[in-house]
Amino acid sequence: MSRILVCIKRVVDYNVRVRIKPDGSGVVTDGVKMSINPFDEIALEEALRIRERGAVQEVVVTSIGPADCQQQLRTALAMGADRAILVQTDGAVEPLTAARTFLALARREQPELVILGKQAIDDDNNQTGQMLAALWERPQATFASRLELKDGKATVTREVDAGLETIEIELPAVITTDLRLNEPRYVKLPEIMKAKKKPLDTLSLQDLDVTPSQHLKVVRCDPPPQRQKGVMVKDAQELFSALKKKGLL
């Protein structure tokens, strides 16, 4: 059966204003709304659309993290994924560990495509997809804004600094999503009920023979320097004069 593996991360919701813990050890996540990383939601939506077009039969969604990740996996099942795999761990997961874990899952599941977000909005690393592609020795198409599948190949348009780049890659491959690839669907209540009956397996890192790396030691977490609020001007003339005075014109 042909399938797509979608990797999702549980992150602090996009709309939450993050606060630094008083001891500087990280940001406050207790009691904070958590969601699927928005880029991963786009990845899932793309996988679902590909399945709905009949190009693959199955969408498998996976996440690495604590038991609470089940909530995000259930949401993914309600969106339309066929089954879910939680790789449960309470420890910190570095991108290299995530990539090794997804590699183990890719070897088990033999997907045509692995799709995931280009970055998670918590640690903003932008690494996991590329690392997975390297370890899997397969092509990568990062920052995808358009994806077409045909004859065992994918033609992918990528959002790059210069504009839009198109590349052609052989499957299986890793795709990371940019914002404009699609707009994810809303979950309907009956789907949430149905999702409760869909399979959600739990594995450990040991089950997949992955030893988590601890290479990146966080020494401190600080708030960023704040910009001071400036002055208000009343019209274009005053703005122009103020810029001239600052030597900016």
Added chain:
Amino acid sequence: MTRVLIVAEHDGARLNPSTAKCVTCARALPQAEVVVAVLAADGAAVSAQAAALTGVNSVLRVDHPANAHTLAAMWAPQIVALAKGFSHVFGPSTTFGKDLMPRVAALLGVPQVSDVMAVEGAHRFRRPVYAGNAILTVETPADMTIVATVRVASYEASPGGGSAPVETASPAAELPQHTRFVSVSAGSSDRPDLQAANRVVSGGRALGSAENFKLLFSLADKLGAAVGASRAAVDAGYAPNDLQVGQTGKIIAPELYIAIGISGAIQHLTGIKDARTIVAINKDAEAPIFEVADLGLVGDLFAIIPELERLLSQQ
């Protein structure tokens, strides 16, 4: 011994300024030897430009037909072969470096530090997370090569005037056949490059249409400025994706940033935090952009833009 290999970003003819910024970052490492790798189909011109950067000890020129385009799957195995004996491998945190460097790190089996904004030691770096709302200080193992991307907005470009030797290299690497470049459609123009410009005029959803968005180009031309856009303006189709400024777009640090009709979502603000002077023009006095603006003007942008242009023409 600190030896830094910097992967040069270029378009085949010109070295991207991001490379000169990586050099400045690498120079912040204690007693660093800095080597720039130029992968290209014909790297003569770009290697010469890299060799002229102050702070560069030598340039490795790798000519190969497969290097005509910056495909990470092609470049990564070559960089891995070159990286032997280096303690650090740096690339810019542009889409080029973001695509390539994690592939290099994984092949080396080492971690990557993304978006380095400050160097505190050979193995200690500061980097932004949560769209710049928190800054992490991280330490990496001393016995391991470190791959990093450099947040280019945090560094000044290293100046020219140097004359480092250029050596040719032919790293032994097997290049995959599974990835092919098809095309690139640059939305670019003769305006200054957004990431290198001293002045940037940026527009948001309040512009209302692609047609209206052109008002910004006219103002930008008067200022000699690059044009940027908020995510909302890009999503609405008013501006192409390569103009997007913010967490998931470009992070910029111009002398002057003029935000017009941009409300100032945190994801946008993270892209402009390092601008020297921020000007905000918005009809909503409560817009969050005013919290970070050095100069704020509440009013109708469709009246203010022509007025500003008129004043600029008169000076």
